[in-house]
Amino acid sequence: MSKMHVKMTVNGSQVEGLAEPRTLLIHFLREQLGLTGPHIGCDTSHCGACTVDLDGKSVKSCTLFVAQANGAEVTTIEGLAAADGSLHPLQEAFREHHGLQCGFCTPGMITRAYRLLQENPTPSDEEIRFGMSGNLCRCTGYQNIVKAIRAAAAEMAAGKEAAE
C-alpha cells in the first residue's frame, strides 16, 4: 500500500508531503510538518489535546487519517498568534487568568475555544463548559479555563466594536 501525495493548507500556508493513507493527521502535523503544538494525550478520541481546526470545525486529529484531510484547511495552535508574534486574545487570557498549569492540554483547549467563540461569540459559563466538554485537563480544575475563555470573549467583542 503505497504512499499518497497529500496537499493541504496549514496555518495559511500550502503544504505537501508523501504519507501512507493510514497516517493519522496528528502524526503528519507533528512528525512531518514539525508542528508539535497539538499534543497526543490519550490517542483514543477522549482528551482533546490533539484538537485542531479543520475546514472551520473542531476535530480530534488523532481520529482522522491524513488521507481524509487531503485538500483541507487546517489551523493549529501555531496559527493563532498574529504574524508579528502578538498573542491571540485567547492565548493572552489563558496567561492572564492562569488557565493552565502543566500546559499539556492548553493547545487543544485554546484551539477548541477559538472555534467555540466563532460559533458563539457570547457564551454563558454553562455554554463554555458544554462547548469545551471534549477537552480534558488534569491540572486546573477548569475554573480558570472557563474564566479565561469568558475574558477572551469579552476582549474579542470589545475589539470588534472598536473596529466598527
Added chain:
Amino acid sequence: MIPGAFDYHRPRTLDEAISLLASLGEESRVVAGGHSLIPMMKLRMAVPEHLIDLREVAELRGIAVEGGQITIGAMTTQQEVIGSEELASACPILREAALQIADPQIRSLGTLGGNVANGDPGNDMPAVMQALDAAFVLRGPEGEREVVARAFYEGPFTTALGEGEVLAAIRIAAPAAGHGWAYEKQKRKIGDYATAAAAVLLELEGGTCRKASVALTNVGDTPLHAADAEAALVGSSLDAAAVEAAAAAARAIAEPAEDGRGPRAFRVHLTGVMVARAIEAAKRRAG
C-alpha cells in the same frame, strides 16, 4: 496506535461508491465520520484493505422537510442535525438526542448515517429511529430498498445492511404537531455511552394518550423497541400507574451486559427509571 495499512478511495458519487464496494469486495469498508471505525482500526479490531470515504458524495448530504416527510442524508453530521432549525421544529427529539452523543469535536465529524449503520448497541440514534419508526434507504448494486429501523438491527454490529450496500438516507414521517418527546440518557460522563437510555414520543388528546412510542439504548444486543411499554400507555391518562406499567414492561425486555457501567440488575433498574423520566418529560411537552 497505528492501524493496518489500506488503500484510500474518495468517490464523488453514490454510484461510484457502490461500484467501488462491489469491485473491491469484502475487504473494503466505507468510512463516514470515522469516529467508530477509526478507533476500531487503531485497535486492529477492524483491518479493512480499502477505505471508501463518503465525504465528497454530495447526494448523501442534506436535510429536507416536506409535507410531513423528513429526509436526512446519511452523511449529515450530528452537529448539522443540532444546528438545523427545520429539524428542531419538525422533530425535536433528534436535536435532544444528538446533544447527548459524545462531545463537540466528535459531533462535528460523526454522522447520523454512521451512527445508525454502525450497529453498536451503545449508539444513541438507533433507538431514536425505532421510536420514530424511521426507515433506512439502502442503495446497492441491485438498486434501492427501504428497511425500517425496527427491523434493521440483528445483533451487535450485525444489521440488515447487505454486503455492497450503502445507507443513503433516513426517512421519517414527522411526528404530529403537539406531540411530546424526550430522550433520557444516563451516562457516567460526557462522551460515554449510555448506562441506559430511553426515547419516548407521545400524542395526547384531551388528556388521554392516543399514541406512544418507546425504544431503549444499550440494554441489549440491539436497540430495543418496547411495544409492551407503548401498549401500557395508550388509552391511559399517563398517570403514575401507567408510567410504572410502562417502566416495568421496559425492564422486562432489558438484557444489559454487565460491564464498567454497572451490574446487570442496576442497569435493568435504570432502564425503568429512564423510561419513566422520558414519559414525564414528553408529557410536559405535549400539548
